[in-house]
Amino acid sequence: MTRKTDLRDHAHAMPHHNGRTELIYDITPITFNQLDLLSAGHPQGGFQQTGHMAHLAEPDVDDMDLIGVTRNGVLSAGCLIAWTRGRLGLEGSIWLGPLCALDDPKLLEHITRGIRLAARRRHAVSVTCWPNIEYQRHDADGNPIGAPDTMILDAYRSCGWKHQGFDTGYGKVVNRWNWIRTFDGIKDERTLLASYKPRTRWSVNRAKTSGVQIRELTANDLGMFASIEQKTARRRGFTARDENYYRRFKETFGSRAHFMLAEIHAGELLTRLTAEYDKLAERLDLLRTQYENHPTSRIKRQEDDITRNLTAMEHRLNEARALASRGSVIPVACALFVEHRREIVYLTAGALPEYRSYQAPALLVHEGMLRLCVNRSRMPRFNMYGITGVFNDPDDEGRGVLEFKQGFDGHAEELVGACTLPTSTIRYKLVEAVHAIKPLKKAGR
Known part of the structure; x- marks a missing residue:
């Protein structure tokens, strides 16, 4: 062409x-x-x-x-x-x-x-x-770091370009505001998790213990990815690409495009939780026998703790049984990461709201950072892409996205526009x- x-x-x-x-x-x-x-x-x-x-x-x-x-x-x-x-x-x-x-x-x-x-x-x-040039850097709360690079505008204006202004909100063509994560001092998964906010760290661990697993898709296995993306788009009011587009994306970018799918392995989860429940129940029976033979406050406290744990475990077992009735492996979220020599871009993502409590999106981002950046010493920058650039309005349309990305640490990058x-x-x-x-x-x- x-x-x-x-x-x-x-x-x-x-x-x-x-x-x-x-x-x-x-x-x-x-x-x-x-x-x-x-x-x-x-x-x-x-x-x-x-x-x-x-x-x-x-x-x-x-x-x-x-x-x-x-x-x-x-x-x-x-x-x-x-x-x-x-x-x-x-x-x-x-x-x-x-x-x-x-x-x-x-x-x-x-x-x-x-x-x-x-x-x-x-x-x-x-x-x-x-231009892919940082005009102003901001900390995680949106406070400016240093002075804006006004020389960029001076240079472009001197060549006849007309600047279209400093706006906020999601860009229709290119995002002017992005969330950037770097990895100085991050050596492994332990130090990566430790750098997150407590809520995000909890979300990642919750997904791991809830049977969520991440796998990478091939060009011929993108139907479920497209389906989740389209459902997300309808819910949020934007237009999603179809499966053919994502297949072309994978065929064009090859190994540089990483289509990740998060799935709940409900069968494995049910088996593991059942074994944990049975082990706790055995421990409770043993404590009750000990208490009958020699009642102490210590044994009573242990008995009460395990009883509470069994009640919580029974709730999780019921959830796992309901999940397993829908299938042994259930796709719940997806993400596309694009690799460039300079950075990894978290380009697009989707999730099914009925599985929100399983925290699959957090695990997807974590695995993207871990596999594509931390485990590759040459990839120091993870671009989480668009935010609105509004930090002080709890009713802003991008508030939830901002808080999600803030949880992984990093800073805001304001481009010139x-x-x-x-x-x-x-x-x-x-x-x-x-x-x-x-x-x-x-x-x-």
Whole structure:
């Protein structure tokens, strides 16, 4: 689908007065492989700026361009542009890109020139990018850490980009607010669990002792994953992808996509709880015999404790019997983790509410961190993805998601947000006028 347009542009070397030569910048089309290599080694790299993402998105867009900038022959900046048709013409999107360090202003100037050139060749209205650059870091409670990086906005504005503002809420295209977990000092599962908040640690242990087990799915085994996702979407009011999409995702990203399914092994749980109940009952009978022969307050306390434990165990046994009547293995939750050289992304998840008490989502995240980050010393960053950026409103739509993610420790990452490059001034102004009219109509209703 990616069209081979002639995007080459050269900034020729010029000698300095001291005899040294300036850097040479070339704007050039790049291949999927070149984009992947750039993304893998770039501090702004992510799975959304890869050839894998281009192949996945192909059915949903009109066309694509891959553009790079070389500096003295070395690829130093680049991006994937996805083109979709709006009311007044093509509009470009650069998801979590372009990949362009800001320590060399010439790089951003040239990648912007390349983007503008590609847009004009396609007679596009505009291009919107979402740079994968941290604007402001916040602690777990939302308090700013340090000062915002306003130089990002200055650099983009100087190249003609228009910043779309600092918003909160879930992003419609790209999340501006994400929850990030790192693993300094975390060596194994014990230290990982110890870093969680007590409630989250309890949830993980509760899932483990309630028969919840995690397994990874193959491309041909994604029906249940899609089913749980769709039920979750209907409950929460968003549109879910179908099984074919997730199969394409797995086929495209291969071993980089980890589809995890949480299942309650009800048969095993019932067998284990029955054995534990019988063992407690035997212990209770023994204590009663001892008390009859030699009554003491110590034996009585032990007898009362075990009686209470048996009552609780009987309740869990009844739950396990009800579960086992539905099947020996019951799927209850799912999650998709995407692997990139720079991070693991917790991309999407779903859960069936009738099994909420089994805490499967907590175990899914824990296993994702443990298997894909802690057990791999080269993977120091776990991106739990979107939060709303609202920390002080208990009624905020994302409150439950925020509290869930806060429980695993970490911090909030506020990205710079959307920047738009108008490439057809008249049509872009018309688009802006239409967007300005819509809120006025809503207000007048």
